[in-house]
Amino acid sequence: MLDEDIMKEVVRLAEEAVEHRWGGPFGAVIVQDGEIVARGQNRVLLTGDVSAHAEMEAIRKAIEIVNPYAPSISQEMQDQSTLQLIPRESGSDDRMPSRARMLSGMSIYSTGQPCPMCLGAIYWARLEACYFGCDVEMTRDIGFDDAFQYEDFQLPIEQRRIKMRQIFPDLCSPVYRKWMSMGDRHYY
Numbered sequence: 195m196l197d198e199d200i201m202k203e204v205v206r207l208a209e210e211a212v213e214h215r216w217g218g219p220f221g222a223v224i225v226q227d228g229e230i231v232a233r234g235q236n237r238v239l240l241t242g243d244v245s246a247h248a249e250m251e252a253i254r255k256a257i258e259i260v261n262p263y264a265p266s267i268s269q270e271m272q273d274q275s276t277l278q279l280i281p282r283e284s285g286s287d288d289r290m291p292s293r294a295r296m297l298s299g300m301s302i303y304s305t306g307q308p309c310p311m312c313l314g315a316i317y318w319a320r321l322e323a324c325y326f327g328c329d330v331e332m333t334r335d336i337g338f339d340d341a342f343q344y345e346d347f348q349l350p351i352e353q354r355r356i357k358m359r360q361i362f363p364d365l366c367s368p369v370y371r372k373w374m375s376m377g378d379r380h381y382y
Contacts, residue, residue, distance in 0.1 A: 222235075302321050
């Protein structure tokens, strides 16, 4: 499929979400080798789930497709599907020699520039590209303002809108040590 055809499907998904009042005008697809692997629509109003953005829905569905055994993963299966390890890219500053494959080799297309939550998921999913139709300013103009989050993330923790502070590191750090003591860690 051509990029324009893919974006037309993204718009169709967004229009459907608006018509059914499931959520905002946001649609997304995950693509591999020019073929759509998964689709997502904003369903925040339908579900009441603030994470039900189109990009998140598309990522979840793509994972279900490439890793259909996820609910029953056992230690024997941990090297299969999306958990298959791939070496770090040449020249990367990643401290780990390998990470889980996730959705590497795929791209995401969406109607709007991804919000910080979706952008974080796009990075964690290892998507190789992100294409969007409307930027942050266009999205702000229709009442969806993510810009303040990008701005807030630039501030020191103690100056952010949401109270944040580290508490009880001595209580939490043993589980970190337990993780590090495992011989077969899979980084994602």
